[in-house]
Amino acid sequence: MPDVRQATYDLLRSHDLTTIFGNPGSNELPFLAGMPADFRYVLGLHEGAVLAMADGYALARGGSALVNLHAAAGTGNALGPLTNSVYSHSPLIITAGQQVRSTIGQEVMLANVDAATLPKPLVKWSCEPACAQDVPRSISHAIHIANLPAKGPVYVSVPYDDWGQEAPPEARHLLERTTGTAGSLSAAQLADLAGTLDAAESPVLVLGPEVDAQYANDDAVRLADRLGAPVWIAPSASRCPFPTRHRSFRGVLPAAVQGVTNALAGHDLILVVGAPVFRYHQFVPGEYLPAGARLIQLTGDPGEAARAPMGQALVGDVKDALSRLADAVTAGRRPELPSLPEHPPAPSGGDRLHPAELFAVLRENAPADAVYVKESTATAADFWAQMDLSRQGSYFFPASGGLGFGLPAAVGAQLAHDDRQVIGLIGDGSANYGITALWTAAQYEIPVIIVILKNGTYGALRWFSKVLDAGETPGMDVPGIDFVQIAGGYGVAATSVRTREEFADALAAALRSGKPAVIEAETELTEP
Known part of the structure; x- marks a missing residue:
């Protein structure tokens, strides 16, 4: 039978997690020693940089990234950049070494006391397996939950003497497991939303990072074109979900209550897709919505839907919703928007670049x-x-x-x-x-x-x-x-x-x- 270490490498390989970002310590060596030839290790000189590199890698490839940190100290160094991974919904699989299982309670050097609590509340899920035989299942659990909506980072602490233990026979089933989602707007919900958009005098779209993350930018363009609607990017933009020279593009909304309200004044229907409502920054209080406006949010994140202070929310697959909605609305009800003007002249700097x-x-x-x-x-x-x-x-x-x-x-x-x-x-x-x-x-x-x-x-x-x-x-x-x-x-x-x-x-x-x-x-x- 393979040991826990081999079973884990087989599991990681089955999920295309063969690139490891890390900065190793003594607790991590038993896992990393003799790493299979088809894996690559990307060394960073500080765990904060390691975590951020993995985040950039995950965002760019549109999938997970594997991070290997050193116990409590390495995890602590990575917590700052981890906050970005939470709000960008990056499915980072973060592992950390732990001291020998029988010595953790003594708080020996490099023991991560109450390891599963350390990265909370940032991570989506965190654990230290109850025994060595549960390590492969726990890492499988982490991979799947990181990638189910709403995606996010997860954390698994593994005592280093676990790696050499015999893996349970049932670990082989983990290699064939898949999880997926099937949530989408019902036919009635789609028809109601399309009818609401058609009936609006002046609809406006507000798009967020989930649109770009779900490869739905082209669907957003189709919807904007058919509606003849302007498009804003949601406040605190971490991605660009819409072409910036398209005739509908209006820019990024200010990250303040009154600023958003002022920018959206005159619209009777605000459709927010793939973004929280809203991620404000500057405290400039005011009315949450322009007078006479209704807000509807489409999101794949139940948490974002639940915590919004106003509007109606529908939770489901954002790309599916945008694609079907673009087909369902009636085209040509509103005049085509004018083309954008040329880029403004760039001012020349003095002795420095502007x-x-x-x-x-x-x-x-x-x-x-x-x-x-x-x-x-x-x-x-x-x-x-x-x-x-x-x-x-x-x-x-x-x-x-x-x-x-x-x-x-x-x-x-x-x-x-x-x-x-x-x-x-x-x-x-x-x-x-x-x-x-x-x-x-x-x-x-x-x-x-x-x-x-x-x-x-x-x-x-x-x-x-x-x-x-x-x-x-x-x-x-x-x-x-x-x-x-x-x-x-x-x-x-x-x-x-x-x-x-x-x-x-x-x-x-x-x-x-x-x-x-x-x-x-x-x-x-x-x-x-």
Whole structure:
């Protein structure tokens, strides 16, 4: 009979989980030793970067990723980036080593006391198997529950002496198990919703990250075209679910109650698809809905449906609902919307690049199918005004707002994409949280391009201090960081630029190289 370790590797292989992101400790060695040849181990130098790399990999490939952390300390280091995985619904299978089972209660060194509780309430499910023979079933349980709606990260702690125990005979059944969902709108629900949309005088669509995650962008375009309706992206956008140069596109809703209400004023029906209602940030209270407006939400997440403060919710498969709804509504009831105007002129910087200039250069020179992983929060308005995102899976942003996702996630996303160039757009404040991921990019020859927008301060925080009328506060500035030298120390070629021409040349060189590259761009301070 195979041991628990072999049974687990067989199980992981059956689910195409043959890439392991980790930073090993002593508790993990019995599992990793003699790793099968068809598995690959991607080493990160800090567990926060490890988790974020795995998240970017999972988001880009549209599937699960396997993470191996070190006991309590490694898990603790990963908790910050884990918050993004929760709100992006990333099905991360997180495993952690545990001390020898018989010694845990003594709280010996590296024992993870009450291990299953440590990652809560962030993870969707967490456990430490009751015995060695239950390890394969528990990991199978984790894989399936991570991928059932609403998707999310899970956590399994395994005592390291379990791996050498004999696996139970019934573990072989786990290799053939499948789980799936069959939830969709009933014919009556579909007909009622289509009729409601047809009857509306001025419907508007608000799309969220689940649309992009479910590969439903084209269905959203069909629905918008048939309705002749404008389209907004839901507040706190972590993905781009609609082409940004389509005639219906109106931008990203502000993350404030009154801001959303003001933007949607004049519409009598608001259809929110694949997004919470709503993920506000700035506390600007007001009426939740414009006068005379009705809100209907379509989501695959029962939690999002239950916690919304207003409106009607339908829980089901978002792609199926959008596709059937686009066929069911009556086309041509409203005049076609006018084409969007040209991109606004990008202002020229003084002795530094204006972020709008930088994004304009990207739009004009980067591959049309490039994937952007963005963690430069102070440049949001310029990004959406200048960029032309038309392909599925082209944009990822930290879903919880916590820093440290962007740079490692870009590395992970590029690892998942042999066919598309990934470009990380990272603020200089953000970059320091996950800078060690540059070493992984260099060692594994991952040809990601990292653009660090360097303005010497936490730009979004400065803007927020105005919103809160907080005045000048300490800890706002991060001067004196030389990212060219830092990148070189990790083995990544880097250059610093200050003008549009210099950035265009550096981008072209990075694209030609086929290697990881860092471009440090000295930029002006702007507001979100």
